[in-house]
Amino acid sequence: MSDLITITDAAKRFVKGRETISIFDKLNLTIEAGDFIAIMGPSGSGKTTLLNLLGGIDRPTDGAISFDGARVDKLTESQLSAWRAANIGFIFQFYNLMPMLNAARNVELPLLLTGLSAKERARRVQAALKIVGLDQRASHLPREMSGGQQQRVAIARAIVADPKMLLCDEPTGDLDRKTADEILGMLQLLNREMGKTIIMVTHDAEAARYANRVLHLDKGRFVEQGAMA
Ligand SMILES: Nc1ncnc2c1ncn2[C@@H]1O[C@H](COP(=O)(O)OP(=O)(O)OP(=O)(O)O)[C@@H](O)[C@H]1O
Ligand SMILES: [Mg+2]
Numbered sequence: 001m002s003d004l005i006t007i008t009d010a011a012k013r014f015v016k017g018r019e020t021i022s023i024f025d026k027l028n029l030t031i032e033a034g035d036f037i038a039i040m041g042p043s044g045s046g047k048t049t050l051l052n053l054l055g056g057i058d059r060p061t062d063g064a065i066s067f068d069g070a071r072v073d074k075l076t077e078s079q080l081s082a083w084r085a086a087n088i089g090f091i092f093q094f095y096n097l098m099p100m101l102n103a104a105r106n107v108e109l110p111l112l113l114t115g116l117s118a119k120e121r122a123r124r125v126q127a128a129l130k131i132v133g134l135d136q137r138a139s140h141l142p143r144e145m146s147g148g149q150q151q152r153v154a155i156a157r158a159i160v161a162d163p164k165m166l167l168c169d170e171p172t173g174d175l176d177r178k179t180a181d182e183i184l185g186m187l188q189l190l191n192r193e194m195g196k197t198i199i200m201v202t203h204d205a206e207a208a209r210y211a212n213r214v215l216h217l218d219k220g221r222f223v224e225q226g227a228m229a
Contacts, residue, residue, distance in 0.1 A: 008061065011027070027220065036210070040214060085110060
């Protein structure tokens with residue numbers, strides 16, 4: 001497999017008043033295209049911060065982040081949003097759906113930034129909803145769906161623009177075991193059948209078993225917990 005992402009000697013510090021909080025210093029990580037990585041670690045260890053760096057929501061204080069050979073940390077804000085829209089899908093613990101929009105409208109959101117016609121957008125939305133098994137629910141509002149269904153809508157939204165990489169922050173943190181396993185099975189399918197590279201933060205060792213690699217983030221460093229698949 002080829003390298004999709006390399007993080008080289010990345011540092012992240014937050015300045016709060018007179019205090020500087022250092023989250024990482026000289027963090028290194030290589031992610032191969034097609035990998036499925038679980039990231040575990042104590043609360044406050046910097047897992048969400050790392051996903052934000054990987055997804056171009058935030059920038060490293062020092063060091064480099066490359067995606068497909070190009071320096072993401074060097075992009076301007078507008079280049080970064082375009083890059084993010086084309087390459088990254090985000091999935092969150094609490095789904096982050098727009099409550100007033102039905103499933104189809106929620107899934108369509110990332111496509112509104114593209115130049116696609118309404119007809120083509122509708123076609124892609126329907127295809128994404130079909131992949132997650134919710135094509136019959138297109139006109140339902142989030143509050144009319146279960147947590148698991150809402151997360152499937154969020155997955156459809158994350159894949160609708162056909163990004164290379166999915167970043168998932170505790171995607172099953174709010175779901176029961178059975179529903180969590182359905183969602184995790186779906187992520188595994190997207191990884192294996194559609195070649196999506198997946199980085200998933202989780203506190204759940206059962207969830208981490210769906211990944212090929214588990215990394216443990218502790219005190220700003222990675223400790224590999226052993227390969228699975
Ligand atoms: N914008 C910010 N400004 C200041 N400090 C921040 C900011 N974002 C995160 N931090 C700090 O960085 C540290 C890591 O936060 P982060 O959210 O990445 O942890 P986490 O590993 O995702 O934790 P959890 O498992 O609870 O979600 C925390 O100490 C947090 O307070
Ligand atoms: Mg977090």
